[in-house]
Amino acid sequence: MSEEIKKFICVSCPLGCGLSVTLDGQGEVTNVEGNSCPRGKAYAESEVKDPRRVFASTVRVSGGKLPVCPIRSKTPAPKTKLFDIAREVAKLDVKAPLEIGQVLIHNVCGTDVDIVASRDLAAI
Numbered sequence: 742m743s744e745e746i747k748k749f750i751c752v753s754c755p756l757g758c759g760l761s762v763t764l765d766g767q768g769e770v771t772n773v774e775g776n777s778c779p780r781g782k783a784y785a786e787s788e789v790k791d792p793r794r795v796f797a798s799t800v801r802v803s804g805g806k807l808p809v810c811p812i813r814s815k816t817p818a819p820k821t822k823l824f825d826i827a828r829e830v831a832k833l834d835v836k837a838p839l840e841i842g843q844v845l846i847h848n849v850c851g852t853d854v855d856i857v858a859s860r861d862l863a864a865i
């Protein structure tokens with residue numbers, strides 16, 4: 742198999758360096774260019790082998806001072822599972838009060854990632 746070059750933007754910081762990643766025929770990263778720091782190289786390798794994103798959304802809340810609460814994944818989740826995670830989150834109807842960081846779904850969709858509340862939300 743032949744060498745392949747993938748290009749994407751590093752999202753590890755606001756600088757947004759343009760990365761050029763060279764893969765060998767087996768899909769292994771052989772070179773990374775365009776990164777301004779080591780985090781860019783680590784991001785490039787992760788993006789090629791196991792792309793992940795922080796999932797963020799809102800959930801319905803019963804008995805709270807607000808009807809919805811922002812939530813997010815505690816750690817980045819596999820990009821391929823984001824739609825499955827969105828479906829699971831859509832089923833939630835949590836009860837106030839909530840505390841920031843409170844786990845609402847443990848190990849969502851078998852990803853080893855927890856879904857947590859992004860803010861405190863008091864009960865009525």
Ligand code: SF4
Pocket residue numbers: 751752753754755756757758775776777778779780781782784
């Ligand atoms: S390579 Fe380094 S400096 Fe460039 S966007 Fe990524 S983290 Fe920021």
